[in-house]
Amino acid sequence: MQLLILFLCVAVLLVAISGWKLHPFLALLAIGLLYGIACGLGPVRSVELLTEGFAGTLQWIAIIMVLGAMIGEISNDTGGASLIARSTLKLSGEKRLPYAMGITGYIISIPVFVDVAYIMMQSVTEALAAKSKQNILGVGLSLATGLTATHALMPPTPGPLAVAGILDGQLGRIILINFFVAFSAMAGGLAWAIFYCRKVELDADRIIRERYASKSKDTLSKGVSSDSKSQPHNQSIWIACLPIFAPLVLIAIGSFTPSESTNHWSTMARFLGSPLVALSIGVILATLQYGRDVSMSRLSSVTERAIEKTALVVMLTGAGGAFGHVIKNSGVTETISQYASEIESVGFLFPFLLASIITTTTGSITVSMITTASIVAPALTTLGISAEMAAALIGSGSFCVFHVNSSFFWLLNRLHDAPPTVLLKTYTVQSLCMGLGALAAVLLLKLCGLQ
Template sequence: MQLFILFSCVVLLLLSISRWNVHPFLALLAVGLLYGIGSGLGGLESVDLLMEGFAKTLQWIGVIMVLGAMIGEIANETGGAERIAKSTLKLAGEKRLPYAMGLTGYIISIPVFVDVAYIMMQTVTEALAAKSKQNILGVGLSLATGLTATHALMPPTPGPLAVAGILEGQLGRIILINFFVAFSAMAGGLAWAMFYCRRIELPYDRELRNQFASSNDNALAENDDRPKQTSGSTWLAMLPIFVPLVLIAISSFIGTDNAGPASITMKFLGTPLVALSIGVILALAQYGRNFRMSNISNVAERAIEKAALVIMITGAGGAFGHIIKNSGVTETISAYASDLGAFGFLFPFVLASIFTTTTGSITVSMITTASIVAPLMSSLGISPEMTAALIGSGSFCVFHVNSSFFWLLNRLHHAPPSVLLKTFTVQSLCMGLGGLAAVLVLRMCGLK
């Protein structure tokens, strides 16, 4: 009955947003409350859980989104995004741009949460799409496939790291196996992005092309408040993006038992809040002699306005996922674990895909699946390391309206939910199947 109620609420949510044009913020909260009451939590507890999930989601992502948006606004205003776009196109070429974006996402998402990394790269992504005259979904989802591949499979990302601990697998072996599996998953996502998503043109694509067409050298010369582009300033434009990523990456490799002054300092500098604040300071250097204190206020105001809607919808998505997590449906699935174990080798993949489809969270899906599968390892006949690869691959299947990243794409690029269901949702399935194919190849080569 719990599974039936959850399935019905997910269908209702899909219909409310895609067919009845209910605003996602209202639909997520309303369906979340309805699911909580229907699953037996009661009205008061359902409201408390919704608010708790909303607060937990925003306590770390709200400020970070604004800081990331500030870096993007400064890059736009100073021409930094345009310089990075030109340099990337020159190095990769227009035909190879999706591969370059996928590889970029593969690298930067190892230490950084997917949503944060995509927000930081938003302006560059849009500039590249406009300059190369490619559609934003093709370029953006190429970046997203690299981001999500390593987020679900490569330690020290929290999900894979937690799975390694729960399954008591060898971390080094997991990294080696998942390095191959993540590339295969990324290949599946890139194939869909290149052969289908790049054909989808949004009204926002025309806005981007007009925006970046107007920000050429002549426009720069007419605007005395905007620093002039120079051949050597591309590196200055890249610093606000990559310095925070490097700081976060270094911090993630410092163990909790390291209590020395240097370790504590790096952990502090590597927290997303501090790292992105440093990124904002570095971005302000792009104003050069044209810098005014009013620049900070104006950029902050525009960033808050741009990020506010994304923050609220992301919070509503987190609230919906939180009430699902606490409704007891995971325990219901656990009760059938022994029967589902007949799937044998594919059981971790199938179970992870069920949790991702229902909760919309890669990390929650991976940790919950690992907790259920751990006691069954002996009966499944596969190693903890291969199990971790199966769980990571299954956690891609599939993202839809209960995923915070779904709504991030919706608001950042003004992509309708119906379009994202045909592009981003199907892409996540391609990634899951790509990861599964890699695991099957490894198994055929003798790995268990």
């Protein structure tokens, strides 16, 4: 009965978000309360569990999300993201432009939200498409595949960070596993962008070529329009990349430092590797990109924008954690254990399939990942999956598939005047290729003995 109630509640949750257009924040809290009452926890205890779960999930994740967004905002202000794109293109060459764009997206989306990053890189994308005489959709979706790969799989982006917290996984191990899985997902998306999407020509392509035909060769080689407001302040590529990679390295080192070790270096490694400290160091390093232009007023403005952009995701993460906390305390784990033999054959794929269903229904990576993690967390032992592998499976499934209920779908429609029918054949199919590519990487890790 508990399983039936859970499945019904998840079904109602999906209908409420996608069909009734109820905001996910309200839907998660309302369904969590109804689930608790239906399972016999009582209304008072259900409310207590919701508030406990909400507070427990956000006790450290909220701060990290804001710090990660600050790094992205500073990169946007200083033109660091554009510098990374140009440097990548210089290394790869024009013929390998899709690979360069994919790698660029892979890097800059670690601290930056996908929609924001794509808008930020729009002038770069259009200039590079014009220079290389390639169609904008092929170049743009090459960038999008890198952006989406890290957004769904690499902390400290909100979704993977929330999943790590809900599943109680080791963040350093999740980073190492998902680094490989994200590259495989990007490879799947790039394959579709190169072999199909680059052949699709839009009316926007003619407009872009005419617009950039009169621009100087120097401006095109930089990939930024001459009136761009985000010109680099003569910083090096290393300074642009340092705020992104330094926190990841610190977190990884801290996670693999033995907790029982009490010597000075181990203590320091765990301190610097805590996500809060690591991301704070990333913000400090990011301010180096301002050079002499740094000021308290600019930092205050960046902080305000970061808080505004992360507020919705923070609340959504808290609501997902509250829903998951009710599930954990409902006794459903014991119920699932009774059917371990029946679900054992598909147990490993369960997180992937569930995340795929929720993404296809809601169109939101974050909602899909948080909801799936909340449902899967109590059953990890029964399914025989580590928290880290479950996080990789959930992230892989969250790619499948994006269509008309995805905000990024309509972002591409607006920016490039791409008809929905064209995007269904390009962007939607690309998301499926990414999901299957990521799943292939997880299965390979399993064959290598990783559980």
